[in-house]
Amino acid sequence: MGETATPCPFCGAQDTDKRSDFGTSLMVSLHYCRRCRSYFEAIKWSERAEKLDLPAFLDQPRR
Numbered sequence: 001m002g003e004t005a006t007p008c009p010f011c012g013a014q015d016t017d018k019r020s021d022f023g024t025s026l027m028v029s030l031h032y033c034r035r036c037r038s039y040f041e042a043i044k045w046s047e048r049a050e051k052l053d054l055p056a057f058l059d060q061p062r063r
């Protein structure tokens, strides 16, 4: 209801279904595409997520 569908990254269809609010991490939600029948994850950029300091986290030197 008023929720915009997340387009499928594989075929671009908007005929998708949100299956879960959480995928493999808290940052993503799990969706299902009815056209190509595949599951995909979409990153959620909520207000809370934007406050996370991701660039600094990713810039940490690898050991």
Ligand SMILES: [Zn+2]
Binding pocket: 008, 009, 010, 011, 012, 013, 033, 034, 035, 036, 037, 038
């Ligand atoms: Zn698809």
